[in-house]
Structure formats: structure tokens, C-alpha cells
Amino acid sequence: MRKTTDKKDFYAALAVTALTVLFMLLLAGVMLTETGWNETGVFGRGTLLFCVGVCLAVAVGVAAALVQRWNEIRGGEEDEAKHY
Numbered sequence: 001m002r003k004t005t006d007k008k009d010f011y012a013a014l015a016v017t018a019l020t021v022l023f024m025l026l027l028a029g030v031m032l033t034e035t036g037w038n039e040t041g042v043f044g045r046g047t048l049l050f051c052v053g054v055c056l057a058v059a060v061g062v063a064a065a066l067v068q069r070w071n072e073i074r075g076g077e078e079d080e081a082k083h084y
Contacts (some may be wrong), residue, residue, distance in 0.1 A: 010073060017066040024059035027051045 031052050035044075 010070065012064060013069060017062050020062045021059045024055045024062075028055040028059075031055070 031048060036046055
């Protein structure tokens with residue numbers, strides 16, 4: 001199969017992934033450190049932990065998508081949409 005994906009395309013995906021993961025981790029960290037954990041009740045803590053969990057899930061999901069894309073490129077499939 002002919003290679004049509006440049007390395008710069010993967011580097012762009014890597015940069016976007018790194019920025020997204022960094023932003024989500026910073027957001028989760030700020031939520032945990034700046035919210036006054038002792039001042040919130042049980043509902044507030046649960047909501048806070050849910051929001052932090054969502055941020056961490058986004059970070060993990062974006063990183064997993066990058067790994068999947070990297071495996072597709074290494075396997076020779078540059079454009080998965082060609083199958084459909």
C-alpha cells in the first residue's frame with residue numbers, strides 16, 4: 001500500500017494530544033487544589049470528583065486515540081475512511 005501520510009501529520013497530532021492532555025491535567029489539578037476541599041459538603045465533593053474524573057477521562061481517551069492512530073500508520077493504513 002502506498003504511503004501518503006507524512007511524518008509532519010503525526011507530529012501535529014502528537015502536539016495537539018500533548019496540549020490537550022496537559023490542559024486537562026492542569027484543569028483537574030486546579031479543581032482539586034483551589035476549590036476549598038474542606039469547605040464543601042458531600043454533594044460538592046462528589047461533583048468535584050466527577051468533574052475531575054471527566055477531565056482525566058478526556059486526557060486518557062485522547063492519548064489512547066493517538067496510540068491507535070500511531071498503530072494504524074505503522075501498520076500501513078494511512079486513511080481508515082477508505083474502507084467505508
